[in-house]
Amino acid sequence: MNISFSGRVIVVAGGTGGLGKAVSLAFLEEDATVIVTYRKEEEFRALKDSAGPKASSLAGSQVDVTDEAAVVPFINGVLTQFGALDVLVNTVGGYVGGVKLWEMTTRVFDQMLALNLRSGYVLAHAAIPAMLKAGHGSIVNVAAKAALDHGAGMAAYAASKAAAVALMDSLAADAKGTGVRVNSILPSIIDTAVNRLAMPDSDFAAWPKPRDIAQVVLFLSSDLAKTIHGAAVPVYGNA
Numbered sequence: 001m002n003i004s005f006s007g008r009v010i011v012v013a014g015g016t017g018g019l020g021k022a023v024s025l026a027f028l029e030e031d032a033t034v035i036v037t038y039r040k041e042e043e044f045r046a047l048k049d050s051a052g053p054k055a056s057s058l059a060g061s062q063v064d065v066t067d068e069a070a071v072v073p074f075i076n077g078v079l080t081q082f083g084a085l086d087v088l089v090n091t092v093g094g095y096v097g098g099v100k101l102w103e104m105t106t107r108v109f110d111q112m113l114a115l116n117l118r119s120g121y122v123l124a125h126a127a128i129p130a131m132l133k134a135g136h137g138s139i140v141n142v143a144a145k146a147a148l149d150h151g152a153g154m155a156a157y158a159a160s161k162a163a164a165v166a167l168m169d170s171l172a173a174d175a176k177g178t179g180v181r182v183n184s185i186l187p188s189i190i191d192t193a194v195n196r197l198a199m200p201d202s203d204f205a206a207w208p209k210p211r212d213i214a215q216v217v218l219f220l221s222s223d224l225a226k227t228i229h230g231a232a233v234p235v236y237g238n239a
């Protein structure tokens with residue numbers, strides 16, 4: 001099975017983060033042109049270093065993806081500079097948990113909605129017109145298992161991820177028959193450096209690796225997954 005992305009233009013929002021970096025590198029390995037959004041210059045430099053000889057196919061832009069006024073010119077710039085946008089992957093998100101709803105501030109609630117819901121909306125809203133015009137494209141939005149599994153202490157997080165899945169489901173229905181496919185993935189926990197620091201006594205071996213989840217993202221973004229549209233794919237591993 002060939003999963004090459006040669007000649008394809010991929011935007012990875014949050015492409016320097018724990019999962020985003022693995023997704024960006026996996027697309028580069030398959031010969032894509034990858035444009036990431038990032039927040040910290042040093043994280044983009046670190047991604048470039050990790051990309052080695054593929055760094056020439058990597059570009060980046062410092063964009064707040066919750067801000068439509070910043071995202072629209074970013075997407076337009078990608079289209080102008082690279083001539084297409086074949087795949088959009090949104091790995092931007094945030095987590096606040098361990099706090100009961102009545103202890104949570106409204107600021108945290110708004111922050112969860114912005115990072116986990118608004119990001120996907122703003123990016124898809126800006127990117128999909130060009131995909132519809134081209135008659136093909138793939139959007140993969142990273143939600144979370146918490147979208148389905150609404151445990152205690154995570155009301156804002158679970159609600160924002162559940163809404164993100166609903167947003168993509170409905171967008172998929174809108175896009176049916178257009179050649180543009182829209183899917184979500186649902187990590188439970190990911191073996192990132194941040195999680196290892198936060199939970200040092202956990203069994204890291206049970207946690208899915210960013211690279212393994214990245215492979216699912218590549219598959220969903222590829223023509224091999226042409227029959228998968230409007231799905232929310234669990235990537236729990238053994239966690």
Ligand SMILES: NC(=O)c1ccc[n+]([C@@H]2O[C@H](COP(=O)([O-])OP(=O)(O)OC[C@H]3O[C@@H](n4cnc5c(N)ncnc54)[C@H](OP(=O)(O)O)[C@@H]3O)[C@@H](O)[C@H]2O)c1
Nearest residue numbers: 014016017018019039064065092093094144187188189190
């Ligand atoms: N890690 C897990 O165990 C886990 C579990 C379930 C679901 N998920 C989901 O998986 C996705 C990736 O998680 P992750 O662990 O890779 O997170 P991460 O390491 O924090 O990566 C997210 C990236 O997005 C960037 N970002 C944050 N806010 C942004 C904004 N407003 N505009 C542009 N970029 C922004 C972050 O930059 P900064 O570094 O500057 O903040 C970071 O580079 C998220 O949607 C997360 O909710 C993760």
